[in-house]
Amino acid sequence: MSTQPSEAEIKSLYTFFINKNFYEAEKLSLTFTKKYPKFQFGWKVLGALYLQKGLFENALNANFRSFELANKDYEAAYNLAINFQNLNELKKACEYYSLAIEINPNYPEAFNNLGIINVYQNNLDDAYLNYTHAIKLKPNFAEAYNNLGNCLKKQNKYEDAIINYKQAINFQPNYQVAYLNWLVLIEQEKLFTISDENLKIVDNLLNFKNLIRPSYISKLVTTIISNKIDTKKILNNYYKKNINLRELLSIISKTPLLVKFMSLYPLTDIELEKFLIFIRREILFQIYDLSFNEDIKNFQIALSNQLYINEFIYYENSDEKIKIFELISKLKDEIRKKLKPSIIEILCLSSYKPLNKLDWFSELFHKNELYEIYKRQIIDYDTEKKIKSKILSIGSTTDNISSKVKDQYEESPYPRWLSLSIPSLPKLFPKYLNDKKLNILNDKIFKIHKPKILIAGCGTGQHSIEISQTIAYCEILAIDLSLNSLSYAKRKSLELNINNIEYVQSDILNLNKFNKKFDMIDCVGVLHHMDNPIKGWQCLLDSLKHEGIIRIGLYSEIGRKDIIKTKEEINKLNIDCNVNEMVSFRDNIIKSDEKHHQSLLSMNDFYSVSEFRDLLFNIQEHRFSLQQIKDILDSLGLNFCGFENQKIINKFNKIHLNKNDLYNLDLWDQFEQSENNLFTEMYVFWCQKK
Secondary structure, eight states: OOSSOOHHHHHHHHHHHHTTOHHHHHHHHHHHHHHOTTOHHHHHHHHHHHHHHTOHHHHHHHHHHHHHHOTTOHHHHHHHHHHHHHTTOHHHHHHHHHHHHHHOSOOHHHHHHHHHHHHHTTOHHHHHHHHHHHHHHOTTOHHHHHHHHHHHHHTTOHHHHHHHHHHHHHHOTTOHHHHHHHHHHHHHTTOOOOOHHHHHHHHHHHHSTTSSOGGGGHHHHHHHHHHHOOHHHHHHHHHTTSSOHHHHHHHHHTOHHHHHHHTTSOOOOHHHHHHHHHHHHHHHHTTTTSOOOHHHHHHHHHHHHHHHHTTSOSOOOHHHHHHHHHHHHHHHHHHHTTOOOOHHHHHHHHTTSOGGGOTTOOTTTTTTTTHHHHIIIIIHHHHHHHHHTTSEEOSOOOSHHHHHHHHHHHHSOOOOOOOOOOOSSOBOHHHHHHHHTOOOSOGGGGGOSSOEEEEESOTTSHHHHHHHHHBTTOEEEEEESOHHHHHHHHHHHHHTTOOSEEEEEOOGGGGGGGOOOEEEEEEESOGGGSSSHHHHHHHHHHTEEEEEEEEEEEOBTTTTHHHHHHHHHHHHHTOOOSHHHHHHHHHHHHHOOOHHHHGGGGSGGGGSHHHHHHHHOOSOOOOBOHHHHHHHHHHHTEEEEEEOOHHHHHHHHTTOOSGGGGGOHHHHHHHHHHSTTTTSSOEEEEEEEO
16 A cells, blocks of 8 residues: 555645645645555645645644654755744744754744744844844845844844844845834835935835835925925026926926826925915916927826815915806816817816716716726725615614714815735734734633624725734624715725625614624724723624723823814804815915924824814814723723734833833833833834733
8 A cells, every 4th residue: 555645646745835825735735644644745735735724733643653753854944944033932943944944954933933032032133143143155145145134122232233134135125014113114224315225115015015114205306306305496486487387297296106106196395285285376377378298298187186185285375266166167167168178178177176066077087098097086986876776774873972073074084095915914913913922811812714804994995904914714894874985985895806805884872783703803093082982992892702802092191182173263253164274274284384283294184174173173183191091991891902003102211111111001101201202103012901
């Protein structure tokens, strides 16, 4: 009787595994391990497959059998090491990585993984040696360069860390983690310089779709653009008539970073905004004298995209309003006469008004030349209207505050995002949690490999889509009050071929109607807009499994002090939350020298209508202190597991060196008192049932 499969059968297994046909590979390897229990390759493939699926206990048995049958196989030893590392048995993991290296001294991956464990154990000198040796063996090892950068950062060798992050990016241009590490460090330590190398990195970030959210680099991009375009000099030349409008537009259209970013995200710089407001106005008033060309067209498309993304937040003076009224009247009259508007007229109009609100307008005008504009402003809008009718709704919104908040977000769903931060490979749920470095007491959660996740308040789907692609084998229920927001989220999910998210219109207070329990719940920026945040929080906990974990985002009383002062002015002046009054009030803030007004200009939320409304005009807003949050966690029977924002954590770690300090809310409260701009956005933190 044969002790191993035929060559053809072995080749089939190898082919299935290499081509990632894991279903067939697992089926065949299971057959081999039963029929030929001493055939090592069958156990080896089965162990690798179970590791890939996150079935670490099953993998351990298979990997042990593989190693027992071939104890000189360095890959078998390496697989066992990975297995123990995932089971958090780090001593055994080190033992088998070392054994793999003993069998094969030229094994860069084993040295790299040893370095990861060294860093976890704060043994930075050994980590440095292991990473550098991995790189010596494999000079283009992007992951080892990135990990070495992390090691050097922990040693406060920031310049050297940046060099290694850049090397990782050079060898792997779509290496998302290396970009994020580079970005966090240069912002944290203010180490960014204008150089060809850095400009290439920023350009990569914009060219690789869904590599990183544009919001993460908006400040960086506007810094670069401001360095490259001297707006004061350009305007001075224009006022002196040294250049005309066509020449001015030609100059700025030759800054590709500006044109590219204008179509992706609101520009978060007031001087650039003023410059674009001026240009928009000049185009409107010189529309029939302007010599039109391809450069001007491309810039106008970008300008139209910018205004559509920021929901036409740019201030219009009375002369502009009259001129736009005249332009609309002219175009309507021409269309009645079966005349076609010019491209420059359409682009000018679309930088002042959303085309989907003009019922007389047709996307058939210059369809090919202006497809990008029509896709965003008309086609996507119509698609969302069709999607909206198919979204399931569970439970009514009976709470008065919830009803008002719902109306607000139906009117202003946000953000109108175009690109996300999606990793190339999803992580197993235990790995995802481990990487967060959370203080998890109930470790049963690490046994979960196909998590059921609730995103409570998913908005337009940014976070739900990112999570769906970040955590392997997850199933997501994403709920929101706003149908318009959900239809945007669903459209984007369909475009990205994402099918593990179910979108439902519902209130958090109706979660009991779902009759579901979740392994993870995410609720950021929602509870503080409810009439009773604690009641909403309790509804979330009722839907959370006992070992489950929940991420919460709440406003900080200290962090929002300037916002609070401005909101008090809004109430005193009795300013309504309609768009005209909000934009007019915003213009007054821009012109103001008051410190609390000027601080608002540094916030990304200041640069689009919906986010500006949410920032200062929300129907309901509760704010908290860390001591209050500590008391709430105690009353709800929750353990604080840690904050989310790595930049803030890095600041805290410079003062508090004890690892457990990270989970001490009393210390965090003291820290916020001394650094009161830490949580200007929100407290975002994780917690778990005790």
